[in-house]
Every structure is written in C-alpha cells, then in structure tokens.
Amino acid sequence: MAEHHLDDSVTQPFWDNSVTPRLEVNSGDTVVMDVPESCGQVTPKWTDADLAQISFDPIHALIGSIFVKGAEPDDTLQVEILKMDHKGWGWSGHLKGFGLLQDDFETAYIHHWKLEGDACLFGVQDIRLPFEPFFGTLGVAPREPGRINTIPPRANAGNVDIRHLNRGASVWLPVFVRGALLSCGDCHSAQGDGEVCGTGVESPMQTAVRLTVRKDLAVRELQFETGSPLSRTDRAGYHATTAHGPDLMEDAKNAVRHMIDWLVKAHDLTRSQAYVLCSVAGDLKISEVVDAPNWIVSFYMPKSIFGN
Amino acid sequence: MAEHHLDDSVTQPFWDNSVTPRLEVNSGDTVVMDVPESCGQVTPKWTDADLAQISFDPIHALIGSIFVKGAEPDDTLQVEILKMDHKGWGWSGHLKGFGLLQDDFETAYIHHWKLEGDACLFGVQDIRLPFEPFFGTLGVAPREPGRINTIPPRANAGNVDIRHLNRGASVWLPVFVRGALLSCGDCHSAQGDGEVCGTGVESPMQTAVRLTVRKDLAVRELQFETGSPLSRTDRAGYHATTAHGPDLMEDAKNAVRHMIDWLVKAHDLTRSQAYVLCSVAGDLKISEVVDAPNWIVSFYMPKSIFGN
Numbered sequence: 001m002a003e004h005h006l007d008d009s010v011t012q013p014f015w016d017n018s019v020t021p022r023l024e025v026n027s028g029d030t031v032v033m034d035v036p037e038s039c040g041q042v043t044p045k046w047t048d049a050d051l052a053q054i055s056f057d058p059i060h061a062l063i064g065s066i067f068v069k070g071a072e073p074d075d076t077l078q079v080e081i082l083k084m085d086h087k088g089w090g091w092s093g094h095l096k097g098f099g100l101l102q103d104d105f106e107t108a109y110i111h112h113w114k115l116e117g118d119a120c121l122f123g124v125q126d127i128r129l130p131f132e133p134f135f136g137t138l139g140v141a142p143r144e145p146g147r148i149n150t151i152p153p154r155a156n157a158g159n160v161d162i163r164h165l166n167r168g169a170s171v172w173l174p175v176f177v178r179g180a181l182l183s184c185g186d187c188h189s190a191q192g193d194g195e196v197c198g199t200g201v202e203s204p205m206q207t208a209v210r211l212t213v214r215k216d217l218a219v220r221e222l223q224f225e226t227g228s229p230l231s232r233t234d235r236a237g238y239h240a241t242t243a244h245g246p247d248l249m250e251d252a253k254n255a256v257r258h259m260i261d262w263l264v265k266a267h268d269l270t271r272s273q274a275y276v277l278c279s280v281a282g283d284l285k286i287s288e289v290v291d292a293p294n295w296i297v298s299f300y301m302p303k304s305i306f307g308n
Numbered sequence: 309m310a311e312h313h314l315d316d317s318v319t320q321p322f323w324d325n326s327v328t329p330r331l332e333v334n335s336g337d338t339v340v341m342d343v344p345e346s347c348g349q350v351t352p353k354w355t356d357a358d359l360a361q362i363s364f365d366p367i368h369a370l371i372g373s374i375f376v377k378g379a380e381p382d383d384t385l386q387v388e389i390l391k392m393d394h395k396g397w398g399w400s401g402h403l404k405g406f407g408l409l410q411d412d413f414e415t416a417y418i419h420h421w422k423l424e425g426d427a428c429l430f431g432v433q434d435i436r437l438p439f440e441p442f443f444g445t446l447g448v449a450p451r452e453p454g455r456i457n458t459i460p461p462r463a464n465a466g467n468v469d470i471r472h473l474n475r476g477a478s479v480w481l482p483v484f485v486r487g488a489l490l491s492c493g494d495c496h497s498a499q500g501d502g503e504v505c506g507t508g509v510e511s512p513m514q515t516a517v518r519l520t521v522r523k524d525l526a527v528r529e530l531q532f533e534t535g536s537p538l539s540r541t542d543r544a545g546y547h548a549t550t551a552h553g554p555d556l557m558e559d560a561k562n563a564v565r566h567m568i569d570w571l572v573k574a575h576d577l578t579r580s581q582a583y584v585l586c587s588v589a590g591d592l593k594i595s596e597v598v599d600a601p602n603w604i605v606s607f608y609m610p611k612s613i614f615g616n
Contacts, residue, residue, distance in 0.1 A: 243529055
C-alpha cells in the first residue's frame with residue numbers, strides 16, 4: 001500500500017462534487033497531510049481585535065479532495081486515523097454571533113494555548129488539558145451539486161466536531177460520488193462534547209489517515225469506533241451542572257451558564273476564560289430524554305484539569 | 309452523627325410540600341433506606357402483558373419525606389450517596405406512549421436482569437454490564453403547593469435519571485421549604501445517558517445517604533460531583549452512531565435508530581432487546597451545538613459489554 005503526501009499549500013474551503021481531485025489513491029493507501037489551523041489565517045500573534053475581523057472566506061481550510069479508486073455511490077469509505085501531531089500552538093475563542101451562548105457574549109475573545117508534549121497549557125491557574133487531538137471536519141463530496149458552505153455538518157459528514165475522531169479511531173462515511181472525494185482538516189488538540197463556545201483548541205497538525213473502500217458496509221450517516229477510553233481527563237471525577245426543561249437547546253444553554261458561574265467563583269476565571277474552558281474541556285450529555293415534558297441536559301467538567 | 313432507618317413499608321408517589329415527614333434528622337446524619345423498584349409493583353414474574361397494564365398510581369415508589377433540621381429556603385441540601393446494594397434482580401422494558409422512540413415501538417416489552425455480584429446479566433449473547441447503581445429520583449419538596457406528579461424532573465430535581473448520582477457522589481439541591489423534605493428512590497443498577505427506552509435496570513436496593521445543610525453554597529438547579537471515572541465500561545472503546553440536523557430531539561432519535569439497526573445486525577438481537585440495551589448501556593452526547601444550522605448528537609455503545 002502506498003503512502004502519499006499533501007502539504008498545506010492548497011486548501012479547499014467548500015464542498016463541491018465537481019472539484020478536481022488533488023490526489024488519487026488506491027483503496028488501502030495512506031495519506032500524510034500537513035493541515036493548517038481551521039480558519040487558514042489565525043496566527044499566534046492574533047489579538048481579540050483581529051479575531052473580531054476574521055474572514056469567513058478561507059473557512060474551513062481543508063486538505064483534499066482525495067479520489068479513492070473503486071469508491072462508488074452507496075459504498076462506505078473507511079478512514080483510519082493514524083497520526084495527529086501538533087506544532088506547539090493552538091487557539092480558542094468566542095466571537096459575536098457564533099457559539100451556544102452568543103446572546104451572553106457579544107465581543108470577540110482569543111485565547112492562545114501552548115502545546116507541550118502531551119499537554120495543552122491554558123496559561124491560567126495551572127490549568128492543563130491532555131493533548132487529545134481529532135479531526136473537527138472530515139467529509140466526502142456531497143450528493144447535491146454546487147459549492148457548499150462547510151460550517152454546518154451534513155449527510156456527507158464534514159464539520160461534525162466529534163471529539164473522538166482521534167488517533168486510533170475508524171470512521172465510516174457514506175459515499176455519494178465516484179471516488180468519494182474526501183477532504184479533512186479543522187484539527188483540534190482538545191475539545192469537549194458540544195464545543196460550546198464554537199472553538200476547540202484549533203491547531204495546525206501533521207496527520208495521517210488510511211483510506212479503504214468498504215463495499216460490505218452501509219451507513220446512513222457517519223459512524224465510528226474508538227478502541228480506547230474516551231478521555232484521559234476522566235481519572236479524578238467531575239463537577240457537573242444540570243438543567244431541566246422541555247427544550248434540549250435551552251437546557252444545554254442553562255447547564256453551561258451554571259458551569260460558567262461555578263468556574264468564575266470556584267476557579268477565579270474571567271467569564272470569557274470560563275466560557276472557552278467549557279468549550280475545550282466540558283462535556284454536554286443528554287442525561288434523560290424520556291421523562292416528559294422535561295429533559296435533563298448535564299454539563300461535566302473534569303476535575304483533573306485543575307492540577308492539585 | 310446518628311444513623312436512621314426507613315423500610316419500604318410506606319412509599320410516597322408524589323411531591324407535596326405539606327406532607328407530614330416520615331423522619332426528622334439532624335444535619336450530618338445518615339439514613340439507611342430500603343428502596344423498592346421504581347414502580348412499586350413490578351416483580352420477577354411479570355410478563356409483557358403485565359407491563360402493558362402497569363398502574364401509574366404507585367409511581368414513583370419513593371422513600372421519604374425526610375425533614376432535615378436547620379434547612380431553610382435558599383439553603384442547599386447536600387446528599388452524599390454512601391451505599392447502594394442490589395437484591396439480585398432488576399427489570400427494563402418499553403411501553404406504548406413512553407420513551408424516545410415511542411413512535412417506533414408500539415407494544416410493551418419487559419426484560420428481566422439477573423444481578424450477580426458486580427455484574428448485570430442480560431441473559432442474551434453473554435452481554436453483561438457492570439453494576440453501576442444510582443438514584444434515578446432524588447428531590448426536595450417543591451416551592452409550589454399541592455400534590456405534584458413525579459414523572460418530570462423539576463426545579464426540586466426529582467426524576468433526573470442522571471446515571472452518575474452513584475456511590476461516592478455528592479449532590480447539591482436547592483431548598484424551597486423548611487426541612488427540605490427529601491425523598492428518593494427509583495434505583496437503577498445500570499443506565500446510559502438518555503435512558504432512551506424510558507427505563508434503566510430498575511432494581512430494589514439497600515441504600516444509605518448522608519444529609520447535610522449547606523448555608524455556604526447556593527445552586528439554582530441540581531449540581532453534583534463524582535470522584536471516580538464515569539464508567540467501568542470505558543476500557544474497550546465504543547461503537548458510535550451519529551445524526552445531524554437542526555433539532556436536537558430529532559437528532560437524538562435518529563442516532564438511536566442507527567444504533568438499533570447496528571445492534572440487530574452486528575449482535576443478532578431483536579429490535580426490542582436492542583432498544584432496551586440502548587437505554588441501559590448507550591450514552592447520548594451532544595457532540596456539537598454550534599455549527600448552525602445543524603447539530604450533531606452521537607450515541608456511544610461500549611464494546612466491553614459484549615464479552616470477548
């Protein structure tokens with residue numbers, strides 16, 4: 001099986017099933033990719049003011065498309081994630097009009113992370129997260145024609161921001177067009193379930209994936225398997241907030257609001273730092289969705305990230 | 309600090325802030341409780357036909373109310389969960405008009421579990437879950453007067469069905485009336501996040517809690533801390549299904565539907581068995597709730613429960 005390389009000199013900030021593939025590979029081949037940070041423009045020097053002026057044109061700065069020989073509509077494309085190595089830096093932030101609590105946070109805030117070995121250093125109160133990298137965006141060309149925005153996830157997967165599409169995972173995607181035309185990027189060094197402020201630890205990375213056409217499998221939407229525990233933050237337990245009510249979205253917002261209040265008080269963070277920390281380290285769970293008319297959404301913050 | 313005992317000869321299937329307390333304790337005391345199965349009527353001999361005729365009158369069969377001296381409105385009641393021991397048996401099931409996929413499952417189905425030491429035995433395909441017990445219902449008397457149904461969770465907490473209110477957890481509840489008037493029950497030997505078919509492994513249990521009035525804490529809704537990893541099923545990884553779309557409830561339904569399809573095919577279960585297994589072992593996660601207009605809900609099934 002061959003190994004191919006794609007550098008970050010060309011990015012593809014759209015879905016389009018008529019795009020000319022950048023690379024053609026056989027089923028079973030490996031592709032090593034140099035992936036820029038998700039927005040294709042942010043640098044370690046960016047300020048809050050820079051983030052407020054971010055351009056959506058280069059988003060997402062995806063690597064691809066990759067034509068996989070033998071892939072036909074209704075097949076499944078298997079993506080095994082082999083390697084994800086950081087380059088020492090990442091960023092998070094919140095932005096006007098974006099994120100779960102966009103009504104509560106109206107200005108832009110950028111937070112820079114130092115990535116050292118196996119740790120993401122927050123730079124405040126000794127808070128550190130384990131480096132748990134994944135592809136935020138991973139998708140095939142859509143069935144429908146035309147240039148399509150990459151922000152929302154769709155039937156072709158794409159910007160699913162599932163934190164467990166990590167090293168060692170196998171991902172299965174439905175194929176809509178000949179060759180599948182995989183593109184991926186938007187690598188995160190850490191993120192919680194929900195990505196509540198709208199960003200994880202956005203990081204340029206060196207990655208590698210193995211691509212295999214599966215004619216024996218059919219999936220209607222992305223499915224995946226992990227072979228390892230879900231998080232290395234799990235060992236010391238959690239502080240969890242909860243919210244009840246008839247709307248899961250409102251419950252999610254309220255659970256995160258309760259957690260921000262707790263973080264500001266218990267760990268002496270600013271509200272922006274707390275919101276970002278929720279996004280990169282906290283997990284939104286649907287605790288129950290059957291005790292009508294009120295559901296419970298819970299938000300879990302691992303205690304291990306606070307040191308001591 | 310004193311230790312008190314409450315047997316299961318009297319249950320309280322409602323919330324009511326004018327109820328006569330069954331027990332009065334000092335802050336810091338421990339209460340040992342014999343808790344019946346959640347519905348106060350199901351036995352190991354029940355059939356599908358019995359479940360179809362279940363009475364909602366004795367639900368939930370709660371133990372309480374407990375008056376905690378010194379608790380005043382706006383205080384916080386701390387509940388430390390010290391002990392939860394099963395009695396060898398539990399049940400799960402689905403019921404017409406109840407559960408996340410009530411449109412897909414129109415008949416009643418009961419599944420009996422054997423609980424042996426630290427395991428819940430499904431009785432099919434060597435499937436076994438770790439015994440991970442918790443209180444499904446734990447609440448104080450509500451602020452509003454009158455007799456109030458225990459099915460939906462509310463500001464007084466109650467039927468929150470959060471699977472981590474387990475041994476070792478500390479739970480904080482807002483106090484609305486003098487003495488707090490705690491009641492609890494609805495013990496589950498295992499359950500996934502979501503409780504998607506509407507039941508966990510419903511089990512009678514021997515339990516113990518320590519109750520403490522906290523005047524130094526204020527919570528707007530239930531909060532809790534666990535000191536241990538979230539699940540002992542975590543070691544072997546997961547199979548996960550995902551669903552995208554603009555409504556979290558529909559996404560949750562579709563993610564569970566994809567998992568049922570997978571379980572039936574990969575593990576040769578009936579659809580009812582698969583639905584119950586989703587409820588007791590699978591976890592609903594909000595993977596992202598920011599990439600408008602489509603959110604991702606994922607459903608994770610631990611691979612360790614399948615043996616081998």
